[in-house]
Amino acid sequence: METQKNKKEMFYPHVSVDCVLLGTNEDKLCVLLVERQVAGSDEKHYKLPGSLIYESEDLDTAAYRVLNEATGLKRVALKQFRSFGSPARTKNKEDVQWLENASKMKISRIVTVAYLALCKIGKKTTMDEKSDTLIWAPVNELPHLPFDHKEIIEAARQEIRDWVDREPGIVFDYLPPKFTAYQLRRIFEIVYDKEVDVRNFRKKMSTMEYIVQTDETETGVNHRAARYFRFDRIKYNKLHSNFNKI
Amino acid sequence: METQKNKKEMFYPHVSVDCVLLGTNEDKLCVLLVERQVAGSDEKHYKLPGSLIYESEDLDTAAYRVLNEATGLKRVALKQFRSFGSPARTKNKEDVQWLENASKMKISRIVTVAYLALCKIGKKTTMDEKSDTLIWAPVNELPHLPFDHKEIIEAARQEIRDWVDREPGIVFDYLPPKFTAYQLRRIFEIVYDKEVDVRNFRKKMSTMEYIVQTDETETGVNHRAARYFRFDRIKYNKLHSNFNKI
DNA sequence: CCAAAAGTGTTGCGTATACACCCATGG
DNA sequence: CCATGGGTGTATACGCAACACTTTTGG
Secondary structure, eight states: OOOOTTOOSOOOOEEEEEEEEEEEETTEEEEEEEEEOOTTOOSOEEEOOEEEOOTTOOHHHHHHHHHHHHHSOOSSOOEEEEEEOOGGGGOOHHHHHHHHHHHTSOOSOEEEEEEEEEOOGGGGGGOGGGGGGEEEEETTSOOOOSTTHHHHHHHHHHHHHHHHHHOGGGHHHHSOSEEEHHHHHHHHHHHHTSOOOHHHHHHHHHHOTTEEEEEEEOOSOSSSOOEEEEEOHHHHHHHHOHHHHO | OOOOTTOOSOOOOEEEEEEEEEEEETTEEEEEEEEEOOTTOOSOEEEOOEEEOOTTOOHHHHHHHHHHHHHSOOSSOOEEEEEEOOGGGGOOHHHHHHHHHHHTSOOSOEEEEEEEEEOOGGGGGGOGGGGGGEEEEETTSOOOOSTTHHHHHHHHHHHHHHHHHHOGGGHHHHSOSSEEHHHHHHHHHHHHTSOOOHHHHHHHHHHOTTEEEEEEEOOSOSSOOOEEEEEOHHHHHHHHSHHHHO
């Protein structure tokens, strides 16, 4: 079956990974975009962080490299969710030209493997030298993007919900070690894009043994101080190991 | 980010699609395998149906081509579920040599996009000229397979459950137009690999408006004849369209 | 009449939803 | 004392799981 019939000439697609790094900005779901230089244009142009894969690099490894280059983060849960390989991806000459300049390679076709993560928005400040080339764009107000990056982001947006359903633990990659019930609830509201009842949410929290109350509370707020919670990863892993599902 | 640092030489991975076509054989979940010729061996060697992608072909199109070449089927729901791209995939020299012979190409690395379908097992008989080169192997008793095909099949087995949960309609691709409650139940039992209570299952069936009773019953069985049901795809699509989920 | 599979209801449990008021704090 | 958000309980609805006997048919 691997025989290539109708072979006209040697055909070598390129393979890349693209990362959809999602975060929230107060009240909107946002995606991290990186600036790209477009010859002969003063406007800022953006794209998803991504890279062609290296020769001896696994797909997951490439994705973590891209994540780290873009954000400085290393230990965030990153999930492969779909590959995009339409020949039409390279139909825009401008996109292809930019990519050929950047990669110093002749590009005819590129298949990309897309990855997804929930990612702390504030961390970009730890990457000072890069921070002016990164933006968090609300997924509903995306700038012009090359290739099919909008489609990839849209797919990621669907995917994140299923992922949080199956692995609620990933949202704690996103939160600080101590967090309030409000912060946690907002993540769910933003990811699912719908309101969550406060009381029902707290009830659910109290059934999740891996969310534990601390004695600490907020300080310096001009209303009743909220209690801090923390995430117990040990308990979480015990409850969510595949071992229990079989 | 697409800049390839540490570039030693031009690096061109190949891209293929592989299809995991699942079916049931009375009581076991099975996967369709195709024979491959291995030089200097009389034994039969098998692999997943797959192909390098053609130059102007979308990934989905390539997957449907492979499906059709292997089974003659065209209208089965086929779902991309994961890509596999470890450099270690080509660590077995024998596999690579076979692939280079078959494709007439020098292969250093191959990234494959894996697809999944539930597929009628009997249809191979419509492909008489090929039927002796195809087998349905129980997923628990796989022969030796090249590359990481066992890993791909294992991943497909996990995936099929989630897919049936989200899109129960795919199981009707697999059944004849008229089917009994028993046949439908067996599919779920085999896919989920656990027993399903008969009464609870019928209750659930009766809540699914797209499963409609017919007046026909089995004939020629030496026990009480079972009633036939049919699948109403129109009703199903109305109930399962994304439109209703938003 | 017997073997073999078809068909049929009820109950309990746990989880999701809807909903409104008092509490603590800083200014 | 007031504005702001924190924190709490109850009642209802729904889906899921457990469970055993009668019916129909061919041989």
